[in-house]
Amino acid sequence: MFSKACEYGIKASIFIAINSRDGRRVSPKEIAKEIDSPQAFTAKILQDLVRANIINSVKGAYGGFEIDKKDISNIKLSQIVNAIDGDKIYNGCGLGLHTCDEEHPCPVHDKFKIVRSELKNMLENTNLEQLALDIQSGASFLKM
Amino acid sequence: MFSKACEYGIKASIFIAINSRDGRRVSPKEIAKEIDSPQAFTAKILQDLVRANIINSVKGAYGGFEIDKKDISNIKLSQIVNAIDGDKIYNGCGLGLHTCDEEHPCPVHDKFKIVRSELKNMLENTNLEQLALDIQSGASFLKM
DNA sequence: TATAAATAGGATAATTTTATCCGAAATAAA
DNA sequence: TTTATTTCGGATAAAATTATCCTATTTATA
Ligand code: FES
Ligand code: FES
Numbered sequence: 415m416f417s418k419a420c421e422y423g424i425k426a427s428i429f430i431a432i433n434s435r436d437g438r439r440v441s442p443k444e445i446a447k448e449i450d451s452p453q454a455f456t457a458k459i460l461q462d463l464v465r466a467n468i469i470n471s472v473k474g475a476y477g478g479f480e481i482d483k484k485d486i487s488n489i490k491l492s493q494i495v496n497a498i499d500g501d502k503i504y505n506g507c508g509l510g511l512h513t514c515d516e517e518h519p520c521p522v523h524d525k526f527k528i529v530r531s532e533l534k535n536m537l538e539n540t541n542l543e544q545l546a547l548d549i550q551s552g553a554s555f556l557k558m
Numbered sequence: 559m560f561s562k563a564c565e566y567g568i569k570a571s572i573f574i575a576i577n578s579r580d581g582r583r584v585s586p587k588e589i590a591k592e593i594d595s596p597q598a599f600t601a602k603i604l605q606d607l608v609r610a611n612i613i614n615s616v617k618g619a620y621g622g623f624e625i626d627k628k629d630i631s632n633i634k635l636s637q638i639v640n641a642i643d644g645d646k647i648y649n650g651c652g653l654g655l656h657t658c659d660e661e662h663p664c665p666v667h668d669k670f671k672i673v674r675s676e677l678k679n680m681l682e683n684t685n686l687e688q689l690a691l692d693i694q695s696g697a698s699f700l701k702m
Numbered sequence: 703t704a705t706a707a708a709t710a711g712g713a714t715a716a717t718t719t720t721a722t723c724c725g726a727a728a729t730a731a732a
Numbered sequence: 733t734t735t736a737t738t739t740c741g742g743a744t745a746a747a748a749t750t751a752t753c754c755t756a757t758t759t760a761t762a
Binding site: 415416418421424425428491503508509510511512518519520521522523525526528529532533536540545548549553554555556557558 | 559560562565568569572635647652653654655656662663664665666667669670672673676677680684689692693697698699700701702
């Protein structure tokens with residue numbers, strides 16, 4: 415469904431959000447440990463998220479990755495997925511036709527678009543704060 | 559969403575179904591042309607579908623691929639997806655945790671499982687005959 | 703039986719995705 | 733200003749997916 419890069423990006427963002435709520439910056443090393451991902455690869459994805467203005471980075475001693483507290487509840491899962499995997503999952507044809515076009519639909523178009531828009535809604539209606547709270551309350555987990 | 563192999567497998571199966579309804583066997587060459595896919599790679603996928611007992615192959619002169627007419631309406635998309643991409647899409651965790659477990663859910667589990675089961679229902683309730691008829695009536699298309 | 707036509711399957715190559723490594727640049731604190 | 737720490741970014745490697753090629757095997761027909 416999502417690429418590995420995207421899975422790591424989502425989990426990393428949640429972990430950063432949790433820590434930023436407490437005013438703590440985190441390093442790729444800590445993040446990779448907490449989300450059980452390859453460190454250097456995770457660092458690359460963090461760079462992408464910084465470039466997409468979803469998270470902030472602070473270089474140098476006492477630096478690390480963080481998210482503005484006031485932004486946490488405004489960052490939607492869809493933004494992260496979009497930054498890493500692009501919009502193919504929302505707009506692309508499920509059977510790989512060049513474009514998903516109502517006028518020239520593939521065999522599964524009518525049924526597929528329903529599932530796809532369900533997914534889109536889900537991603538657009540889920541923000542980092544909700545996800546961070548669930549982790550903090552022990553209702554959900556970032557690894558294993 | 560689906561692998562390229564799976565996209566080709568679905569489209570190939572539909573094309574075979576259309577032709578089998580008319581008692582015609584088709585070759586990888588014809589199939590690849592009609593679904594706009596790489597021929598040799600498509601042939602490999604056809605072999606997988608044969609091994610999974612979803613389509614039949616007849617070797618030698620006047621051979622080709624076909625589907626028993628009476629089976630066409632009983633073959634569900636889910637069988638094809640399962641044969642090629644496995645069941646990760648139905649049963650796997652959306653964020654890549656080792657197992658999707660209600661007792662140890664990832665942050666998106668509750669919302670993701672709804673979308674996933676929607677997709678599963680869609681694939682289980684769509685059979686090759688419906689899809690073949692839509693192509694034949696010009697309501698949908700296999701390429702471009 | 704010989705021949706032509708067709709799938710089966712192994713070997714290999716190209717591409718994309720995933721992952722690692724290392725030095726450069728930036729920054730806070732001593 | 734020096735040092736330690738940390739992200740940035742380029743180069744490279746490994747693994748998985750996608751794609752190609754060639755030969756073997758099977759089979760209907762002449
Ligand atoms: S054309 Fe294939 S999903 Fe819309
Ligand atoms: S645990 Fe992640 S989808 Fe169920």
